[in-house]
Amino acid sequence: MRHKQVNLSKNQQIVLETIRKAKKPLKAYSILSSVKKKGINAPPQVYRALEKLVELGVIHKIESKNAFVDCKNSECETSKATAFSICKKCQKITEIMNSKLSTYLTNFQDNTGMKYEKYNLEFYGLCKRCKL
Amino acid sequence: MRHKQVNLSKNQQIVLETIRKAKKPLKAYSILSSVKKKGINAPPQVYRALEKLVELGVIHKIESKNAFVDCKNSECETSKATAFSICKKCQKITEIMNSKLSTYLTNFQDNTGMKYEKYNLEFYGLCKRCKL
DNA sequence: TAACGCTTGTTATAATATAACATTATAACA
DNA sequence: TGTTATAATGTTATATTATAACAAGCGTTA
Structure with a gap:
């Protein structure tokens, strides 16, 4: 690497x-x-x-x-496809590395005719520990 | 609408x-x-x-x-699931209303054990007009 | 060398957002 | 109705986040 x-x-x-x-x-x-x-x-x-x-x-x-x-992802060459999970309570933030998700979003097309070059996704919720 | x-x-x-x-x-x-x-x-x-x-x-x-x-989406009750497209050139911003996308993201699970309650997604690119 | 691009250092200020506190309006209901 | 609780308001001051503008240094290379 x-x-x-x-x-x-x-x-x-x-x-x-x-x-x-x-x-x-x-x-x-x-x-x-x-x-x-x-x-x-x-x-x-x-x-x-x-x-x-x-x-x-x-x-x-x-x-x-x-x-x-x-960026924890060693294959990440640029910042064009990012996803994070954010715990609302402890504020812990984790980068989501899920190839199905990134494939889905990278290939996402809607009917506006827009060509997407980049996305950023932020999930909010409670992490494993804070759920307890 | x-x-x-x-x-x-x-x-x-x-x-x-x-x-x-x-x-x-x-x-x-x-x-x-x-x-x-x-x-x-x-x-x-x-x-x-x-x-x-x-x-x-x-x-x-x-x-x-x-x-x-x-919010242009009359079915949008809360701000729990949002997606936008942003044109890098003209700054035009459109709310993406795509049920497949929202279903996919609302149900998204990864292996961190986190329960997602909310997400926000922002796509960047060139809109139809700015592509020309 | 000279011109260039990039990084640096610096001061000042713009832009975004909240703390803290006093007051007023509204809603809920006995 | 009066009482209480809650939400919304108005206000001053300040905290936080980010950029403008300009001068100077350094290495590359034409």
Whole structure:
């Protein structure tokens, strides 16, 4: 498995490392405060790194949370097909990797004549533990 | 297509009317400036109305745009199952009403043991006109 | 070298959203 | 009707999320 990390700039690497170390999705300003000690001082530096990392598909943005997680799917080349489950109680977020689902959605066509290039799906509910 | 009949408060009605008149998704502060002449002066008034309307399922939030559209689906009782197509070029947003899709997603199960109560799906691409 | 593209650093500000609190309206019902 | 509970309102202030704008550095390559 090859890592695109090789091609990342310094700030991009720092931000990615921070996200990878986290057990949960991180928000931009939380990342910012984590990386201040590494010389990243201002929001644009974080947001620029995030934008690039999302573009590369190595992280994903959870739109309904304004938070970022690293992509656990090693085959994920870009961020064009993403699905997450979000626990309403503990906020745990998991990337759903289900080939039937992704095939279904990637091939989905409706009658509007639109050509879909990308999708993002977010499921909400209670995770196994919080159901108890 | 019939709109849903619901008992709404004054501010909720004003906000809903504004969204219904719009041809495209509206952002909260854009709504705010539209309704200033009707006596709504501050963000919380708009956000509270929006929150309630979303809860009732008469409008939906497009998470990736921080914008709100009215629900065109007269059978949509709550905001538990939503799907949209978003044109990357003209920003046109359409609610997807496809029973096969909603059945598929509503019944979707993965192996995490999570029980899904709600989902939101956003497709991105080029609409018919922008493809030309 | 010069021109270019990309990343960086920096300050300032825009855009989105909520906290907190006081007040008023409405609904439910004894 | 009066009483209570709940929902909605109005208001100020502030928190949170994100981008604009500009200057400068660095490596590539023409």
